[in-house]
Amino acid sequence: MAPIRAVVFDLDGTLVRYAGVEFESSWGAIAVAAGVHERSDELLREYLPRRDAYPEWVRKDAELLAGVSVEAVASRIFPPPYAAGVREAVRRLRGRYLLGILSSGVDLVAERVREELGLDFAVANRLLIEDGRFTGESETRVDLWRKDEVLRELAEARGLSLSEVCYVGDHMNDVPAMRVAGLGIAFNPKDDELARIAHRVTRDFSEIPLLVERGRALP
Numbered sequence: 001m002a003p004i005r006a007v008v009f010d011l012d013g014t015l016v017r018y019a020g021v022e023f024e025s026s027w028g029a030i031a032v033a034a035g036v037h038e039r040s041d042e043l044l045r046e047y048l049p050r051r052d053a054y055p056e057w058v059r060k061d062a063e064l065l066a067g068v069s070v071e072a073v074a075s076r077i078f079p080p081p082y083a084a085g086v087r088e089a090v091r092r093l094r095g096r097y098l099l100g101i102l103s104s105g106v107d108l109v110a111e112r113v114r115e116e117l118g119l120d121f122a123v124a125n126r127l128l129i130e131d132g133r134f135t136g137e138s139e140t141r142v143d144l145w146r147k148d149e150v151l152r153e154l155a156e157a158r159g160l161s162l163s164e165v166c167y168v169g170d171h172m173n174d175v176p177a178m179r180v181a182g183l184g185i186a187f188n189p190k191d192d193e194l195a196r197i198a199h200r201v202t203r204d205f206s207e208i209p210l211l212v213e214r215g216r217a218l219p
Helices: 026-034 037-047 054-063 070-077 086-093 107-117 147-157 172-180 192-197 205-217
Strands: 006-009 098-106 121-130 133-139 165-169 183-187 200-202
Touching (some): 026 037, 026 070, 026 098, 037 054, 054 121, 070 133, 086 205, 098 107, 107 121, 147 165, 165 205, 172 183, 172 192, 183 192, 183 205, 200 205
Parallel strands (some): 006 098, 006 165, 098 121, 183 200
């Protein structure tokens, strides 16, 4: 296999783990912090089975936040609840690989994590902000079910082949990206198919640098 040159992480449930919300997600954590979690949960139950309707779900969930103070939400969701071993693993990878986030979560959290961990890039869905408040508008940059398409775009933009990319994820929506990556690592997988198709599976994030270094040749 080609040597790995980039490691791309899922965000929700992988780098960060928000307790008590579906997918351990930034969307869920923001909804709880904004006091709209009941309606947000209803929307999730309605739209999750409809794989063609993810942008519509993003739009409707973002509308729930219209007028809510960003500072008030940030005070409840930060510092990010990193999975055990994340900081150590990223420190060992940094400088050796291009590192980034590919998430169907929220850019507010993804950018905070990128900055704190010293990653090279973060791509996530946008919640628009004006005068310190959420406008209720959004931009779908990463469809929940189409991470493979965005991963291809990220690799091409950086002069990489997909065989040179390691993807790390935890849930069913990470399956498409893991299928096309040169090395797929399932961290604490919550989906049987993801665990089955991953080249490596671990429940210890601190193992990831060694798995990346050894790649698919690891016995």
